Amino acid sequence: MTVLYVEQLLTTDGWQQSARVHLQGERIAKIEADAAMQPGDERHAVVVPAMSNLHSHAFQRGMAGLAEARGPSTDDFWSWRETMYRFASRMTPDQLQAVAAQAYVEMLEAGYCRVGEFHYLHHDADARPFADPAEMAGRIAAAAGETGISLTLLPVFYAHASFGGRPPNAIQRRFVHGLDDYQRLIERCKELLSHQSGSVLGVAPHSLRAVTPDELTEVVQLLPESPVHIHIAEQLSEVRDCIAWSGLRPVQWLLDNIEVDARWCLVHATHVDEAEIIGIARSGAIVGLCPITEANLGDGIFPATEFLAAGGQFGIGTDSNVCIGVAGELSLLEYTQRLSCKVRNVIGLRTHSTGMALFQRALSGGASALGAADAGIAEGSIANLVSLAADEPAMICRRGDALIDSWLFAGVGGIVDCVWVRASKQVEQGRHRRRESIRRAYHQAMKELCA
Incomplete structure (x- = not known):
């Protein structure tokens, strides 16, 4: 089980503070709000639904x-x-x-x-x-x-x-x-x-x-x-x-x-x-x-x-x-x-x-x-998550809804930090885990198509 410690978490019930999010299989097994961080927890400042x-x-x-x-x-x-x-x-x-x-x-x-x-x-x-x-x-x-x-x-x-x-x-x-x-x-x-x-x-x-x-x-x-x-x-x-x-x-x-x-x-x-x-x-x-x-x-x-x-x-x-x-x-x-x-x-x-x-x-x-079962963060839901970089200039000192406003209207890139799809982390520090190999294949395809 992976546990994320999230300072600000946007759930289906609104913003939760100091939350421990337990990921098991493809789902969110448990959410503990107002919790203390535990050894082994993966820390994030802001997490919202993907x-x-x-x-x-x-x-x-x-x-x-x-x-x-x-x-x-x-x-x-x-x-x-x-x-x-x-x-x-x-x-x-x-x-x-x-x-x-x-x-x-x-x-x-x-x-x-x-x-x-x-x-x-x-x-x-x-x-x-x-x-x-x-x-x-x-x-x-x-x-x-x-x-x-x-x-x-x-x-x-x-x-x-x-x-x-x-x-x-x-x-x-x-x-x-x-x-x-x-x-x-x-x-x-x-x-x-x-x-x-x-x-x-x-x-x-x-x-x-x-x-x-x-x-x-x-x-x-x-x-x-x-x-x-x-x-x-x-x-x-x-x-x-x-x-x-x-x-x-x-x-x-x-x-x-x-x-x-x-x-x-x-x-x-x-x-x-x-x-x-x-x-x-x-x-x-x-x-x-x-x-x-x-x-x-x-x-x-x-x-x-x-x-x-x-x-x-x-x-x-x-x-x-x-x-x-x-x-x-x-x-x-x-x-x-x-x-x-x-x-x-x-x-x-x-x-x-x-x-x-x-x-x-x-x-x-x-x-x-799209026929997807879940559209938010809640216990039992599929773990489709995005962490936002709270230290980016547009996000500094923002809390709650102002985080979303600043991401959408004031961000200039670098806001998305990590992305989990079905509890599997595909993006970390803004970069996809297979970015380089996929880009090389794309580069070759485009050379052929534009020849």
Whole structure:
């Protein structure tokens, strides 16, 4: 048994002082508050729960920074997508594993403990299926196993180029499945994850653009108790195209035609009206917000204040992995609301810490969206923990909620000290235990991809 002695511990019951946290197996066996440190205890100043990253395309970490030159016309999501397609078109299984492992190391060093991998790079570079339908999914699982991050694998069903069942473009064929092939992929992924502790398998219809209504109905029934994730209403042109196809906005079409409930995660949902906001909140679905990517792609600003007022729930994701960080996603979420509303401390509860409100909501929503059993520190819970460096300039003399505020809004790196996933320490002194070997493999993969 490992025992952590923590000066300030954020539990599901609030802050505890001078706490001894007993780790046994993968769980927290016991918490003693107001205790004296004992010989052999491992001392930490501040420990908080680790966060779930509910939306990632790990392979895109390799192209971060490569789409920042303006073209001859206005750049937007669709021009960025062409760059992404070209990058993805060359990637081998070995390269995918190397890039994913690098992304997962950075997530762990940022304070994430679980990733929802929205995985759609399925086939070989010539678009032919691999002999093993889960060859690429297996490389995602291997990268998660190599780094120690918990995995919610979300194999993507992608069949069409746009609304109305339009045939996919040639460059999209690495992503495409028929329903029978997709079911075989899901069965193979079940086998892969059966040997990986804490893993969860869900389904991910890519978007309303990429599936027909009949296909969507079949896909969500394949794993009836598991998470369902879908991109939706990310771009204004997507909203316009959906209206042209169906007469309805994307979220409204989904709510009217599919049984959306608490196992659903609606990723982005950037462009929603008042009725859609209320409908999502009533359904119990989680909205998956990725503020850094949404800003990078010029998607727009999600109406978080209205959504939260309606009782909605959200989690955060790193999506394109252009810049990976818990603090970055949450602070940008708040700052976009401030810019939109022209006031300060928008998402914080009245008279309470804004950072804590953001952190707790994202913690709960992210774990729920990824099918994770625990979302906090309590006796009996899975030990997903982050220690924060109280001697960093932004953290000096902070106590309680001010620690979270300072981490999210004033930290400039170096705040995350150690990270435990399922009671196993993966990060110490801000560095992942396998950082150097994983970085070497990533360096080689990128040399090949950029040749």
